[in-house]
Amino acid sequence: MGHNWKEDRAKERIKKRYEEVREVEILDYKRDTSLQNIPAKRAYRIHAAHLYIDIVNLDEILDSTKDEGEWCHKRTLRFLNQHYRAVHRVLQQSDALRVDFHNQRLHAVVAKPYGDAEERERVARAVAIAQLVSDVLAETGDADEHIPNAKVRVGIDSGLALAVNNGRRGGREPLFLGHPANHAAKCAGAGTTEGIYLTNAARLTMGFPTLATDKDRTTALTREQIDTCVAEADLDVSKEQIIKLWQEEYEETPIGSLEFSRPTPPLSDLDFDLLSTAKSKRFEGVSIYADIDGFTAFVDQHIDDNPKNLVRTLHVVRAELDAVTHRDFAGRRVRFVGDCLHGVLLEGTAYSTDVEATVSTAVHCAGALRSSFACAIEHLQSEGADTDDLGLAIGFDLGPLTLSRLGMQGSRLRCATGRAVLTSEAEQRRCKGTETAIGLAAYQAGPESVRKVFGASRKVAELDYDSAVEELAASGDRVAKAVQMEAYAAVNPAIVPALAQPLRPHTSK
Secondary structure (H helix, E strand, C coil): CCCCHHHHHHHHHHHHHHHHHHCEEEEEECCCCCCCCCCCCCEEEEEEEEEEECCCHHHHHCCCCCCHHHHHHHHHHHHHHHHHHHHHHHHHHHCCCCCCECCCCCEECCCCCCCCCHHHHHHHHHHHHHHHHHHHCCCCCCCCCCCCCCEEEEEEEEEEEEEEECCCCCCCCCEECCHHHHHHHHHHCCCCEEEEEEEEEHHHHCCCCCCCCCCCCCCCCHHHHHHHHHHHCCCCHHHHHHHHHHHHHHHHHHHHCCCEECCCCHHHHCCCCCCCCCEEEEEEEEEEEEEECCHHHHHHCCCCCHHHHHHHHEEEHHHHHHHHHHCCCCCCCEEEECEEEEEECCHHHHHHHHEEEHHHHHHHHHHHHHHHHHHHHHHHHHHHCEEEECCCEEEEEEEEEEEEEEEECCCCCCEEEEEHHHHHHHHCCCCCCCCEEHHHHHHHHHHEEEEEEEECCCCEEEHHHHHHHHHHHHHHCCHHHHHHHHHHHHHHHHHHHHHHHHCCCCCCC
């Protein structure tokens, strides 16, 4: 598998993906319709309360040791595994549906009881679930293992959204498009202060005082308001039950039972289905996030007048981002986080990471992601689709990474953890839709050619694939030069031996 990007190859993939969703059907959600494995060309309208639960101090757990060694990652995996299992039980006994669980961040929906008249009960249940999870996590630290109690921030909204397929080649889960999912996520992600934050729509449903603006994400529910929801929801599960099971399982899975081995490149060959806490992979590599910038506003603008276009756009763009990471650069998608791709990259051998090559390849991959995104937008527009001002914000960083699957038997979820996972997402978040940012660790460990491209700000605009190759090669980057050599060979094989020879100074006779 080559480590390069070709425009014709990308355009052919994009054309094929568009044909898969040319005819989209939008259906009303019926009682107990399964939202698992939704076909790519189908979406369901569903009224529900959406909650995002974010552990805002996961960095404290990852920083439990000075060096990011195996012990640090084992502690974090063990904690997240217990967290996934606890939340699984809470949701299962509360008639709620897990939508996505990405490391420290949960998205769940409460669709029962069905019907517009039952919205208040759904919101109350969402608040009660959020409070129960917060209460459980507040008592699950481990002083002996230097794991603090988890601090939780929750966002909740309610309304109509579209449920579509989220994922390819495994890891398929529902994804919700629409304001209740978007704005609940924004409430949860607006800071690190603990609490439960409701939008004005959800507050009105509960009869709580509304805020001056719906963009106020600093005013949490009061204890009295939370108690009102908890009493109305009357969940059939208690904090004590969940904590008891947590502690029993924690003792049954000593930290020594977590085992790591190193994957052999390419990561594209990695089979997530074979991973578990006892069979996790650990290596030094790059974590990369590519987020469709402006997608929330795009959904809000078109969900009523052209929902089919939303489904097509999401499917085409994300499928191509996945293909670039997996096929063109032999990396691996960990998962889609809404409209954002999270992937990992590795260059080296079964025994060690070629750090400079990994960072250089990440720059090429980031450039290719931007070039493919432009091709996807061009094809969508040629089909008459609105794409508004969509962009792509990319961030990546280097560090020790652990890949695993966590949670309950039969319902395990992909997980990638490490400080670089947090920093790469932070780098992506500081980018506009035309920008790419590199984390400090990758910036310092990569070759000088990479530092020249990103400059002191560690951020660059409009870095597409051709620009990445040319700018890196101009500074002597060996990965970029190899890419150029391969391109020359495809056009004129005879020129390659000459290019491979070192330049000699001219001497006169």
